[in-house]
Amino acid sequence: MSIHETYYQTAILGAGGGGYPAAFALARSGISTVLIDDKGNLGGHCLFEGCVPSKAIREGASLAAFAHKPSKAGVSLTFKNPLRWKDVRDFKDGMQTRRYAQHLEDVRAAANVTLVKGRGTIIDEHSLEMIDYTAQETTRVRFDNLIIATGSHAKYLPIPGGSSTLTSHDLFAWQEALEELPKRIIIIGAGYIGVEIAFMLAEFGVHITMFEALDRILPQMDEEISQTLDGILRERANIIVSAKVIRIEDAGAEKAVTVQTAAGEKTYKADAVLTAIGRGPNVGTDIGLANAGIHFDARVGIFTDTAMRTNMPHIFATGDVTTKSMLFHAAARMSQVAAYNILYPDRPADTFEPLEMPATVFSDPEAHTVGYTLAQAEANGLHVFEIRRPMGVEARAQILEETRGFFKMIVEKDTERIVGVQAVGVDAAAISAISHIAVRQRLTIDDLSRMTFPHPTQFEIFDRITRKYIH
Numbered sequence: 001m002s003i004h005e006t007y008y009q010t011a012i013l014g015a016g017g018g019g020y021p022a023a024f025a026l027a028r029s030g031i032s033t034v035l036i037d038d039k040g041n042l043g044g045h046c047l048f049e050g051c052v053p054s055k056a057i058r059e060g061a062s063l064a065a066f067a068h069k070p071s072k073a074g075v076s077l078t079f080k081n082p083l084r085w086k087d088v089r090d091f092k093d094g095m096q097t098r099r100y101a102q103h104l105e106d107v108r109a110a111a112n113v114t115l116v117k118g119r120g121t122i123i124d125e126h127s128l129e130m131i132d133y134t135a136q137e138t139t140r141v142r143f144d145n146l147i148i149a150t151g152s153h154a155k156y157l158p159i160p161g162g163s164s165t166l167t168s169h170d171l172f173a174w175q176e177a178l179e180e181l182p183k184r185i186i187i188i189g190a191g192y193i194g195v196e197i198a199f200m201l202a203e204f205g206v207h208i209t210m211f212e213a214l215d216r217i218l219p220q221m222d223e224e225i226s227q228t229l230d231g232i233l234r235e236r237a238n239i240i241v242s243a244k245v246i247r248i249e250d251a252g253a254e255k256a257v258t259v260q261t262a263a264g265e266k267t268y269k270a271d272a273v274l275t276a277i278g279r280g281p282n283v284g285t286d287i288g289l290a291n292a293g294i295h296f297d298a299r300v301g302i303f304t305d306t307a308m309r310t311n312m313p314h315i316f317a318t319g320d321v322t323t324k325s326m327l328f329h330a331a332a333r334m335s336q337v338a339a340y341n342i343l344y345p346d347r348p349a350d351t352f353e354p355l356e357m358p359a360t361v362f363s364d365p366e367a368h369t370v371g372y373t374l375a376q377a378e379a380n381g382l383h384v385f386e387i388r389r390p391m392g393v394e395a396r397a398q399i400l401e402e403t404r405g406f407f408k409m410i411v412e413k414d415t416e417r418i419v420g421v422q423a424v425g426v427d428a429a430a431i432s433a434i435s436h437i438a439v440r441q442r443l444t445i446d447d448l449s450r451m452t453f454p455h456p457t458q459f460e461i462f463d464r465i466t467r468k469y470i471h
Contacts, residue, residue: 004137010145011128034130043100049173053095053172054171055362057089057171097174118134120141121287122146122292124292148316150321156275161249162275165274166273182206182271186257188274189277192218209240218367224422254271255273283302302317302321307351319335362429368435370421371435389408394460
């Protein structure tokens with residue numbers, strides 16, 4: 001490989017949600033920017049094997065679930081073929097292909113942005129080594145500012161056989177997903193990824209056993225969300241909580257998973273095992289963080305302030321690599337914050353607030369949480385009260401014959417400002433956008449009560465719940 005030098009005002013490692021929004025924002029202001037990404041395209045983990053393909057598959061499963069309802073909104077449906085994994089997988093691949101092509105067109109149309117398929121390693125505070133996989137060149141890149149958006153990876157259990165399992169990659173990766181689904185699967189981990197996978201695979205007729213080391217599914221979310229979805233998911237899956245997986249072994253064509261519970265050890269068998277215990281930040285030594293004196297931890301990622309600055313004021317970190325909020329939309333917001341603070345260093349800094357981020361579960365029905373739960377608000381010394389309304393009383397929910405679930409707001413007593421929202425029910429993921437606006441903009445019950453939402457949509461629940469409580 002030949003070696004030469006070049007200069008960009010900003011270099012960005014990673015073209016996922018933490019990288020490309022900043023690149024385009026900087027480029028629009030005339031800042032020359034290089035995006036270095038090992039996939040050579042935009043979207044990162046989210047588009048390749050994460051939220052986008054998983055929701056494409058989930059959409060097929062949701063349509064099948066609706067078709068299985070007794071009345072099906074008054075329509076008689078017959079099927080030539082049942083829900084087939086191959087068909088849904090092919091749809092997913094086609095959708096990813098279209099989005100990749102669209103992203104490349106966006107790059108071609110943008111001035112001041114160079115996208116390189118390759119790898120970047122930091123050399124010192126103002127330079128990195130870039131290996132261009134396509135051109136087979138190694139280049140020394142000098143920069144004024146750097147954004148590190150290297151994302152995350154699926155974690156495995158550090159136990160015998162722990163690295164021999166499937167992950168979400170095997171279900172959702174572009175052109176690399178499983179050819180066939182197992183008839184029986186064990187899912188280790190009941191966070192939002194494991195729960196979403198369980199709901200969708202159940203529609204394909206997969207027999208599911210799920211283990212969670214803590215005492216409830218979705219242990220990081222509101223307890224009522226956890227309890228509600230636990231009751232619904234148990235109709236489709238065998239869920240065992242407070243269960244510590246201690247080893248995974250091959251048993252002929254099967255996998256044997258040994259679990260420790262209060263009752264002792266027990267071994268379960270299935271055709272496949274999938275690990276969904278979360279993701280770890282990509283802060284490996286190949287990035288070269290130490291060469292620039294950047295502070296990081298292998299488990300919690302790169303340390304930044306709320307302006308997304310590292311301890312080196314011209315170097316920023318965004319997205320999963322910070323572990324502040326491991327969601328695509330959170331990464332995109334961090335990316336925008338970093339771009340603003342690069343462009344306007346003399347203005348008050350833009351900041352990222354993890355608590356404001358909508359966290360959704362694309363289960364059946366969906367769920368979301370934004371801001372404080374009641375317990376979190378009280379633990380932080382806020383004087384709050386809760387208002388609530390069943391999701392199933394709205395016309396939209398009744399049309400779709402999904403009346404399970406709840407909607408609740410956490411409200412500050414003195415100001416009646418909304419500090420948190422949690423919901424399970426129809427369109428809960430979509431309406432999280434309004435919950436985010438309410439918490440982010442510090443809206444009050446009165447503010448929301450004066451808004452009008454279209455009928456019949458699930459958004460109406462916002463003005464109806466608040467009007468009830470206006471004094």
